[in-house]
Amino acid sequence: MEQPKSPTAHDGPHGILDKIRSTKRRFIQQALTKMGKAESSDDHEYQVLRERQLELVSNVEQVFVHMKSFVTNLVSLGYACTLLGDDMTMIRTDIPTRNANNSQAYGVKAASGNDEFTKSMAKIDAAARELAVYRSRAK
Missing domain, CATH: 4.10.910 (30s ribosomal protein s13; domain 2)
Structure with missing residues (x-):
């Protein structure tokens, strides 16, 4: 290359x-x-380099904003799927089937908030909020 x-x-x-x-x-x-x-x-060359640097900073900020939006939508989708699954479970009248669906063997795992994914999503959300505050102050 x-x-x-x-x-x-x-x-x-x-x-x-x-x-x-x-x-x-x-x-x-x-x-x-x-x-x-x-x-x-x-100094024209300095101005060109400065404009490129400002454009790069702006693009990185936009990536953070879009990433925050993506994560927020992903969390909302997960919440909606959980509610839908709970409603589907309640529709079933057979208690043994309902209990089987809620067991760990069926694949349902309660979110504890202590797993790595939840922690990393919280960090991304906090960083995106901090960036949004910074951008609002800069304007």
Whole structure:
């Protein structure tokens, strides 16, 4: 597989020199900006990289929001399936069948809240809520 290349580097022996020149130009631009003799928006390459970084941060935040929505829907679906299963059990009038369906051998397992899946879902939910609060404050 080919390694991704920097958009500022060129193929050939001059690639490293171009990177050094670019870095040197950015340092000079930052120094001029701090002295008040130039604006940070004058450095086009810096602006392009900054826009890419902001876009990446935005995309990662959107992934967290979508993941939170997915987990919430998954938990709701699990709850609805549990209710549906309970209703189906109550429709059956045969008590031995009802008891067999509720046994561990039938595959029904009570959620204790101490298993790894429940803990990981709680962590994802907490992280997504924290991100949502952070995004609402940033706006």
